Amino acid sequence: MLFLDAYIDRIPGAASTGLRADDIERADWIVVGHSHFDHLWGAERIAKRTGATIIGSHETVRIMEQEGVKLSQLLPVGGGERIRLSSEVTVAVYPSLHSCVWTPKGGCTSPMRSAWATWE
Numbered sequence: 001m002l003f004l005d006a007y008i009d010r011i012p013g014a015a016s017t018g019l020r021a022d023d024i025e026r027a028d029w030i031v032v033g034h035s036h037f038d039h040l041w042g043a044e045r046i047a048k049r050t051g052a053t054i055i056g057s058h059e060t061v062r063i064m065e066q067e068g069v070k071l072s073q074l075l076p077v078g079g080g081e082r083i084r085l086s087s088e089v090t091v092a093v094y095p096s097l098h099s100c101v102w103t104p105k106g107g108c109t110s111p112m113r114s115a116w117a118t119w120e
């Protein structure tokens with residue numbers, strides 16, 4: 001079971017997905033495009049509940065570690081990696097630049113490096 005991003009619980013006023021991150025019972029991988037909340041929020045709860053591995057930028061991994069996800073469930077990428085998720089699915093990671101992320105426990109002063117993934 002694979003998630004592309006984890007933004008399942010929407011902000012108030014936004015259309016519901018019909019699911020809640022806290023209700024996800026099975027996940028093997030969560031591939032996060034970048035660490036803005038509308039991609040990342042909920043990944044920490046899904047990972048903790050299911051044991052899934054989160055693949056994401058170093059910023060994504062930093063935030064998820066702060067949120068209590070075990071390091072053994074975090075796979076940082078910077079671009080150029082090819083990661084086999086199963087016998088049928090491989091993810092290729094491409095580097096990109098995106099705007100600074102803000103988090104309650106920290107921030108950054110320059111554009112962050114993020115990673116985008118494509119599927120084969």
Ligand SMILES: [Zn+2]
Pocket residue numbers: 034036098
């Ligand atoms: Zn963004």
